[in-house]
Amino acid sequence: MASQPIPRRVFLQRSGAAVIGASVFGFPQLIPSRVLGQANGQPGAKDRLNVAHIGLGSMGNAHLGYMLARQSLGDLNVVAVCDVDDRRLATAVKSCGGMATPYRDYRYILERKDVDAVVIATPDHWHACQTVHACESGKHVYVEKPACGTIEEGKAMVRAARSAKVAVQVGSQGRSQREAFYAHQYIANGMLGRVHTVKCWHYASPSDDNALPDSEPPPELDWDLWLGPLPWRPYNRRYLHGVFRWMLESGGGQIRDRGAHVMSNALHFMGADHTGPVTIETKGRVPTKGLWDSAIDMEVTYQFKKPDWTLIWAQPGEMVPYPDRQKLKNEGIREGYGAVYYGDKDKLVVWVGDGQVYTERKAIEYRPPAGGVKVPQSPDFDHHEDWFEGIKTGRKTMMNIEAGVATSFLCVLGNLSLVCGRKLKWDPVKQEIVGDEQARRLMSRPQRYPYVL
Amino acid sequence: MNTPNFLAAASAGFAATLTQAADAPAVSRLVAEIQSIDDKVRGPAWQNAGPVGAPAVKPLAGLLTHADFEIARSAKRALYQIVRHAGRPGSEKAAGAVERELLAALAADRTAAAKRDLLWMLSEIGGSGAVSPIAALLTDVELREDARCVLQRIPGSKPIGALKKALAKAPADFQAALADALRARGQKVRGHPSLKLAPTKQTSVKAEA
Numbered sequence: 001m002a003s004q005p006i007p008r009r010v011f012l013q014r015s016g017a018a019v020i021g022a023s024v025f026g027f028p029q030l031i032p033s034r035v036l037g038q039a040n041g042q043p044g045a046k047d048r049l050n051v052a053h054i055g056l057g058s059m060g061n062a063h064l065g066y067m068l069a070r071q072s073l074g075d076l077n078v079v080a081v082c083d084v085d086d087r088r089l090a091t092a093v094k095s096c097g098g099m100a101t102p103y104r105d106y107r108y109i110l111e112r113k114d115v116d117a118v119v120i121a122t123p124d125h126w127h128a129c130q131t132v133h134a135c136e137s138g139k140h141v142y143v144e145k146p147a148c149g150t151i152e153e154g155k156a157m158v159r160a161a162r163s164a165k166v167a168v169q170v171g172s173q174g175r176s177q178r179e180a181f182y183a184h185q186y187i188a189n190g191m192l193g194r195v196h197t198v199k200c201w202h203y204a205s206p207s208d209d210n211a212l213p214d215s216e217p218p219p220e221l222d223w224d225l226w227l228g229p230l231p232w233r234p235y236n237r238r239y240l241h242g243v244f245r246w247m248l249e250s251g252g253g254q255i256r257d258r259g260a261h262v263m264s265n266a267l268h269f270m271g272a273d274h275t276g277p278v279t280i281e282t283k284g285r286v287p288t289k290g291l292w293d294s295a296i297d298m299e300v301t302y303q304f305k306k307p308d309w310t311l312i313w314a315q316p317g318e319m320v321p322y323p324d325r326q327k328l329k330n331e332g333i334r335e336g337y338g339a340v341y342y343g344d345k346d347k348l349v350v351w352v353g354d355g356q357v358y359t360e361r362k363a364i365e366y367r368p369p370a371g372g373v374k375v376p377q378s379p380d381f382d383h384h385e386d387w388f389e390g391i392k393t394g395r396k397t398m399m400n401i402e403a404g405v406a407t408s409f410l411c412v413l414g415n416l417s418l419v420c421g422r423k424l425k426w427d428p429v430k431q432e433i434v435g436d437e438q439a440r441r442l443m444s445r446p447q448r449y450p451y452v453l
Numbered sequence: 454m455n456t457p458n459f460l461a462a463a464s465a466g467f468a469a470t471l472t473q474a475a476d477a478p479a480v481s482r483l484v485a486e487i488q489s490i491d492d493k494v495r496g497p498a499w500q501n502a503g504p505v506g507a508p509a510v511k512p513l514a515g516l517l518t519h520a521d522f523e524i525a526r527s528a529k530r531a532l533y534q535i536v537r538h539a540g541r542p543g544s545e546k547a548a549g550a551v552e553r554e555l556l557a558a559l560a561a562d563r564t565a566a567a568k569r570d571l572l573w574m575l576s577e578i579g580g581s582g583a584v585s586p587i588a589a590l591l592t593d594v595e596l597r598e599d600a601r602c603v604l605q606r607i608p609g610s611k612p613i614g615a616l617k618k619a620l621a622k623a624p625a626d627f628q629a630a631l632a633d634a635l636r637a638r639g640q641k642v643r644g645h646p647s648l649k650l651a652p653t654k655q656t657s658v659k660a661e662a
Contacts, residue, residue, distance in 0.1 A: 098661030288496020
């Protein structure tokens, strides 16, 4: 039978007990001493986790809203907010009711000894630097997906998190959702037989139909800091905000935006977080005009070995309509992306994959037999809560940095095969491209100083 | 030169001449289509530019500063297609030819923005022969950071030597970047502590009371 969600307060008390146990086994450094000051349940104001937010766009504000709600429950303090756009920063300061200090440069936050944890929701080209720097400064990290922009960035993120022994959660929150748990449980208990193919579908990326020439940046924006690690170039309005996703350098298209959710679930359900494909082959169509250069349509075939299975990312692919049209309407289910898991006995559809995950009734109603495979479950099916638990107990988070990087590698390699125009061979143990000097060079992108790993 | 080698060289030269002759219309067509104001002509032209190869580099580099930003952008993308086609495994000759053309384009009188693009193309395909011309740009205030990054990416010992040499002579405000590049290449560098965690950018947004 599936576990029932644990009430949050009870969880806090239980995790307090877990912390005491954990400290006996040698990783007390994972928990801020102030937070541990209270043995049972609710900490005092000065003993709460101090959280800072870096990046205050749409996802950044969603995280901020969540944390402010938790602050109002007395669970934590939001102590700092940071953005390179002063307008966004001023809005966030207001949202925090004056309780958070504003910064343009996130490195001021990392200097603060009282900050325990950071939430990073910047464009993709910043994720690795900010995560590595935060880990090196001893902060716990929640970083938006996809984790990294290049292979070498991903490796550096893993090294930094391991070395600092901090809890990192990557924002592929689909793994923490209730119906993802049911789908995972169903697949892991062999109800599909041996799964040999996973086919993802997702609607196309847009093209830039309103191309503009380069211009001066607006006064509220620190363009140099927005670019950060990227090579310098003049400002263009079509780089930001939000639309950074459609640039290969700063976003990478749907395969990185939603692929980091849908393929995250695929690796999770297949128990393949610690593996990787051996070949990657991409076919695609890129825009003929405008600034954005990520593929409009694409199909990426990833071949895994030992065990053998195939993962296909297809844009648009073959959408499976969600069967309950009334529920779809009522709950705003975004059926435009998802995946079908094909086994030798049966198949299973998993719709959406991010903050929403839906699957078929047979998986929802399934309960594993005694001795069946138990799959991990986030507390309250809440991805942030899972991060907090990781901070408190030192256990791996649901979308830990290794898993986040493994997923991100799929996205990176899919795009690399497209830009190189050829099939790539990958060594999943050494985590490097094989037999292609140019593609190997593209495993990293030297960063503009001082915005370096 | 013995006879078989002479014949082989003559044969290779003849083949190259034939190839160049055959390429000339393809280059002209590509360059003409890249300058089309219709993206339905321009787009497929740059997307299929890869096999046109080295002979197209010079005219396309000349379009990097075209007044129509969409044409300039298409020229840049066509060049990248050529670089990535030539960079495929087993095509070292093609890669060498493209590298030489890129270096020639880099040496020509161009804007800093165009040279930046050419530098990053060389980062993908340049070998030891590209190191000296790129290293020469480490003293150019506008281009030195891109040149440093490119040398960091090109494999082999020659870029490391060039970075070390540059560090010995670099102005104070560029030394930390060069030291970082050397460390990224596995070199031990004394002094020049990293500035990556040093905050520098203040906001005018105030905390509310």
